[in-house]
Amino acid sequence: QSPAARIAVNGVTYEFDGDVRRSLLDFLRRDLGLTGTKKGCDHGQCGACTVMVNGRRINSCLSLAVMHDGDEVTTIEGLGAADNLSALQKAFVSHDGFQCGYCTPGQICSAAAMMEEIREGWPSFASEDVAGRVHLDDEEIRERMSGNLCRCGAYANILTAIKEVME
Numbered sequence: 053q054s055p056a057a058r059i060a061v062n063g064v065t066y067e068f069d070g071d072v073r074r075s076l077l078d079f080l081r082r083d084l085g086l087t088g089t090k091k092g093c094d095h096g097q098c099g100a101c102t103v104m105v106n107g108r109r110i111n112s113c114l115s116l117a118v119m120h121d122g123d124e125v126t127t128i129e130g131l132g133a134a135d136n137l138s139a140l141q142k143a144f145v146s147h148d149g150f151q152c153g154y155c156t157p158g159q160i161c162s163a164a165a166m167m168e169e170i171r172e173g174w175p176s177f178a179s180e181d182v183a184g185r186v187h188l189d190d191e192e193i194r195e196r197m198s199g200n201l202c203r204c205g206a207y208a209n210i211l212t213a214i215k216e217v218m219e
């Protein structure tokens with residue numbers, strides 16, 4: 053009998069055959085031990101659990117693991133390693149884009165997916181220059197990152213870090 057779902061996480065395929073009510077977030081954290089993804093509200097309101105599924109960002113607390121058969125999930129662990137940080141991770145460090153750090157993995161996954169969305173022109177309400185490059189002003193970036201809350205209020209530094217990588 054085949055498992056309920058085969059889910060690729062950071063390039064490794066796992067079989068899921070557990071409780072159909074298990075969230076993708078709990079599957080990642082509790083079954084796979086990928087605790088970089090955080091559980092804040094568990095109700096789709098804070099964005100701490102943001103991961104990328106097939107390149108799109110979702111709140112993993114609101115999604116059931118069993119729904120992700122054949123999907124490719126990327127978590128913060130898949131974006132870089134302690135000795136090999138991504139450009140976004142480095143920018144968050146150099147600009148103090150966090151205080152307690154709890155929201156940081158979700159912020160970075162969300163920002164990485166946002167940049168992918170922009171590269172694909174989806175959905176676009178940004179202005180383009182003559183070369184067709186997309187330019188987002190601060191307000192547009194804040195709007196696109198508005199699903200990720202930071203209770204420490206590090207928003208200004210988060211914005212600076214994201215803009216550095218986007219430029």
Ligand code: FES
Nearest residue numbers: 092093094099113
């Ligand atoms: Fe998923 Fe808060 S833990 S949105």
